[in-house]
Amino acid sequence: MRVVFAGTPEVALPSLDAIAASPHELVAVVTRPDAPAGRGRRLTPSPVAARADELGVPVLKPEHPRDPDFQEELRALEPDACPVVAYGALLPQSALDIPRHGWINLHFSLLPAWRGAAPVQRSIWAGDEMTGATTFRIVKELDAGPTYGLMTEVVRPTDTAGDLLGRLAEGGASLLVATLDGIESGRLEAREQPADGVSIAPKIEVEDARVDWSETAVAVDRRIRACSPFPGAWTEYDGERVKLGPVTPVEGGADLAPGVLGVGKNEVLVGTAAGAVRLGEVKAFGKRQMGAADWARGARLLDGAAFA
Numbered sequence: 001m002r003v004v005f006a007g008t009p010e011v012a013l014p015s016l017d018a019i020a021a022s023p024h025e026l027v028a029v030v031t032r033p034d035a036p037a038g039r040g041r042r043l044t045p046s047p048v049a050a051r052a053d054e055l056g057v058p059v060l061k062p063e064h065p066r067d068p069d070f071q072e073e074l075r076a077l078e079p080d081a082c083p084v085v086a087y088g089a090l091l092p093q094s095a096l097d098i099p100r101h102g103w104i105n106l107h108f109s110l111l112p113a114w115r116g117a118a119p120v121q122r123s124i125w126a127g128d129e130m131t132g133a134t135t136f137r138i139v140k141e142l143d144a145g146p147t148y149g150l151m152t153e154v155v156r157p158t159d160t161a162g163d164l165l166g167r168l169a170e171g172g173a174s175l176l177v178a179t180l181d182g183i184e185s186g187r188l189e190a191r192e193q194p195a196d197g198v199s200i201a202p203k204i205e206v207e208d209a210r211v212d213w214s215e216t217a218v219a220v221d222r223r224i225r226a227c228s229p230f231p232g233a234w235t236e237y238d239g240e241r242v243k244l245g246p247v248t249p250v251e252g253g254a255d256l257a258p259g260v261l262g263v264g265k266n267e268v269l270v271g272t273a274a275g276a277v278r279l280g281e282v283k284a285f286g287k288r289q290m291g292a293a294d295w296a297r298g299a300r301l302l303d304g305a306a307f308a
Helices: 011-020 047-055 068-077 119-126 161-185 218-224 291-301
Strands: 002-007 024-029 035-037 043-046 082-086 103-107 130-137 146-156 235-236 240-244 246-250 259-264 268-271 276-278 281-284
Touching: 002 011, 011 024, 011 047, 011 082, 011 161, 024 047, 024 068, 043 281, 047 082, 068 240, 082 161, 119 130, 119 161, 119 218, 130 161, 146 161, 218 246, 218 276, 268 291
Parallel strands: 002 024, 002 082, 082 103
Antiparallel strands: 035 043, 103 130, 130 146, 235 240, 240 281, 246 276, 259 268, 268 276
């Protein structure tokens, strides 16, 4: 099939590479426009744009896929299908109608669970033991189109969103190519999603990533892992923001009130509503990231200090 791939961040690269290596004809790539990055805020191509350039594949960077000029370019390419991984823009019906087999999205959940922008983060936050990825045809309603195939993946007890997303991106790349194969051969038919089991995964904002020490140790652990590496979990100490890496719930931990620190020689515990957590990496404002015990020594913390 003639395909035009749409994607933007690094998580889309395994799928782009897999499609480029497949028998399908990759005729172009669609990605978001160059964006400011780094200290100098220089305009920088997306990871997908950079990889497409390495592959020698033409790149389209519309300001929005509703742009008539972009749609005319896409129509001229005569794609049979447009596989999509984390493109980052809503597709109007006029664009959806261009490829013969539609836009085929790789979504990182077992649909209809966790429709939306942050399925992996929300899955970890909710304490799911199993998740996966689904391929489906995009329709106007959010992540509600008929599905083609899925893969499953166990959520490990220490998974961050970054860890889990990395595995899903690699496994999902094979699923996406297999879906294109099945559509081309006619062996694969889309099935409507069930009406039951729908859950929504809205984007996680910076304020959502603030740790609530009045939750249990298990809930604190899930929130921090769900927000790692982005947007990054945080709390406040002495009026300044402190970023936190993943923590470890402690069975029979010190009897500490929520947010109160227990400072030992080689560890720092924090109380929650039920149990305590052992801090991992900590990054105080204006400081480098370091182990919690090193941070506590540098800040001269004593038992009884507390996060806000």
